Amino acid sequence: MPLHPRHSQILAALTDSQAVAMTIWAEARAELVEGEIAVGCVIRNRLLRPRRFSNEWKGVVHQRNAKGTYEFSCWMPSGGAKNYNQLMAVCEAALAGERLWPVQQQWIAEGIIAGYIEDRVAGADHYYADYIPAPSWWPKMIETAHIGVHIFGRERL
Numbered sequence: 001m002p003l004h005p006r007h008s009q010i011l012a013a014l015t016d017s018q019a020v021a022m023t024i025w026a027e028a029r030a031e032l033v034e035g036e037i038a039v040g041c042v043i044r045n046r047l048l049r050p051r052r053f054s055n056e057w058k059g060v061v062h063q064r065n066a067k068g069t070y071e072f073s074c075w076m077p078s079g080g081a082k083n084y085n086q087l088m089a090v091c092e093a094a095l096a097g098e099r100l101w102p103v104q105q106q107w108i109a110e111g112i113i114a115g116y117i118e119d120r121v122a123g124a125d126h127y128y129a130d131y132i133p134a135p136s137w138w139p140k141m142i143e144t145a146h147i148g149v150h151i152f153g154r155e156r157l
Contacts, residue, residue: 001077004088011075013095016057021109023061025102026074026087028150035148036105038121040112042152045125052155053125057113121145124152 004010014022020043028039046053046060053071054060063071073079074087093099111117121127122144128135129149141153 001081001084003077004085004092006092007088010088010091010095011058011062014058014091017106017109017113018091018094018101019058019061020112021101021105022087022091023072023074024108025090025105026083027072028148029102029105031148031150033104033108034120035150036108037112037117038124038145038147038150038152039127040108040117041119041121042124042127044112045119045121045123045154049125120147121152123154125154127152 011019020040023043024036024039028036031039043057043060046063047055047057054063061072062075065071069078070076074083077084090099090102094101108117124144126137126141127150128138130146130151131149134151138153140156142156143151143153145152
């Protein structure tokens with residue numbers, strides 16, 4: 001499935017807090033607030049490791065891996081076409097002023113960015129859903145938390 005026709009323009013137009021909020025929304029909106037916060041903590045933990053990830057919020061959530069796919073699968077159709085299309089539609093409508101940004105996720109993103117929300121995942125910089133088989137990279141991780149349907153871990157340093 002191809003990218004949304006305005007994919008690049010949408011990503012470029014997002015502020016840091018919007019990009020973080022929409023990543024939380026797309027990755028964990030079915031979770032309780034603690035699960036959404038946990039995903040936000042992973043984003044911040046990656047920012048704290050700029051040599052491995054990025055030193056910018058948008059750089060973290062839009063980072064691509066060695067295979068050229070997005071680290072956060074919500075930003076690509078192959079990570080789930082329905083979720084990706086919903087994410088693009090919400091971003092496009094909110095950027096156009098036709099709808100509000102998701103309030104809870106925006107609140108979490110702002111708290112993560114400002115440092116008001118403490119780390120809930122013990123330094124985790126990765127996670128996966130417990131209803132799928134563990135990814136090939138998981139054996140390189142130290143499991144730190146299991147919140148909602150996500151299992152969190154950090155790279156062995």
